[in-house]
Amino acid sequence: MKNTSQYYTRTAQVLHWLMAIIFILAWIIGFYSGNFLSYEVDGSFKGDVISLHKNIATTIIFLVVVRIFWRYTHPAPELPNSMSPVMKKAAHLGHLGLYFMLLALPITGCLYSWSVGYPAPVLYLFNLPTLIGENPAVTAVVKPLHIWISWAAGLLLFGHIAAALKHHFIDKDNVLNSMLKRDQ
Ligand code: HEM
Numbered sequence: 001m002k003n004t005s006q007y008y009t010r011t012a013q014v015l016h017w018l019m020a021i022i023f024i025l026a027w028i029i030g031f032y033s034g035n036f037l038s039y040e041v042d043g044s045f046k047g048d049v050i051s052l053h054k055n056i057a058t059t060i061i062f063l064v065v066v067r068i069f070w071r072y073t074h075p076a077p078e079l080p081n082s083m084s085p086v087m088k089k090a091a092h093l094g095h096l097g098l099y100f101m102l103l104a105l106p107i108t109g110c111l112y113s114w115s116v117g118y119p120a121p122v123l124y125l126f127n128l129p130t131l132i133g134e135n136p137a138v139t140a141v142v143k144p145l146h147i148w149i150s151w152a153a154g155l156l157l158f159g160h161i162a163a164a165l166k167h168h169f170i171d172k173d174n175v176l177n178s179m180l181k182r183d184q
Contacts, residue, residue, distance in 0.1 A: 005077060005183055006077050006078075006174050006178055006183075007077060007177070007178050007181055007182050007183055008074075008076065008077060008178055008179055009070075009074050010182060011070055011074070012067075012070055012071070012074060012076075012179075013179055013180070015063060015066065015067045015070060016067075016179055017179075018063065019060065019063050019064070019067065019102065022056055022057070022059055022060060022063070023060065023102070023153075023157070024157070025056055026053055026056050026057035026060070026105075027150065027153070027154060027157075029049060029052055029053040029056065030053045030057070030150060031150070031154075032049065033046060033049040033050050033053060034147065037049060051121065054109065054113060054120060054121055055121050055122065055123055055124050056123075057105070057106055057109055058106060058109075058110070058120055058121065058122045058123075058128060059122060059123060060102055060105070060106045061106045061107075061110075061128075064099070064102045064103055064106075067102075068099065077178050079091060079175070080167075080171075080173040080174065080175065082171065082173060091163070094156065094159065094160060094163070097156050098153075098156055098157070098160060101149060101152070101153040101156060101157075104145075104149050105146065105149055105150060105153060108142045108145045108146040108149060109146050110128060110131075111131075111132065111138060111142040112139065112142045112143050112146050114130050114131060114132045114133070114134075115132060115134065115135045115136070115138040115139040115142060116134065116139055117133075117134040164176045164179075
């Protein structure tokens with residue numbers, strides 16, 4: 001199936017920007033808590049910040065399922081012909097990497113929380129079903145994984161934004177607009 005339009009569908013655009021906002025917010029809050037707060041100094045405030053991080057970030061789990069389904073049933077517009085095959089391959093690999101992060105971060109985050117005996121709450125409304133009990137052996141694996149993947153995701157996201165801005169302002173092609181505009 002080929003997308004003959006030069007734009008993403010409206011649904012793909014809304015999912016992209018909504019998830020971008022949630023992902024960046026979750027990243028900043030997680031980074032702040034993990035690197036600038038401690039229970040010794042900040043007490044329950046750190047708990048509140050981690051809780052905010054989780055309540056926002058768990059929504060990604062639901063959205064990514066819809067997003068992957070939509071991506072398979074509604075192919076993306078073609079990349080511009082001005083891009084070399086190597087750059088097109090790099091773009092596809094980068095996008096694949098971002099989808100991987102969208103799955104791996106909430107999964108490792110939830111496993112991390114459950115393994116230390118805490119819930120994985122969604123928008124302060126309900127908790128995700130707890131799939132594993134308290135388990136220090138699991139924490140020893142998923143805690144560093146969550147942190148490393150979050151750093152890799154930050155780098156990839158930075159590259160993604162830089163590439164989008166380069167397409168728009170230097171190459172002056174339609175790549176960024178394909179995620180913003182629609183067929184008239
Ligand atoms: C898109 C989703 C997510 C992103 C982008 C993300 C990002 C981050 C980042 C950047 C950190 C700080 C890493 C560091 O210490 O340098 C972090 C820590 C953490 N994340 Fe996530 N995370 C996500 C999902 C989740 C989920 C779903 C949960 C649990 C339900 C979770 C639980 C935690 C916990 C408990 C910490 C440790 C915070 C601390 O030690 O203060 N994360 N996350």
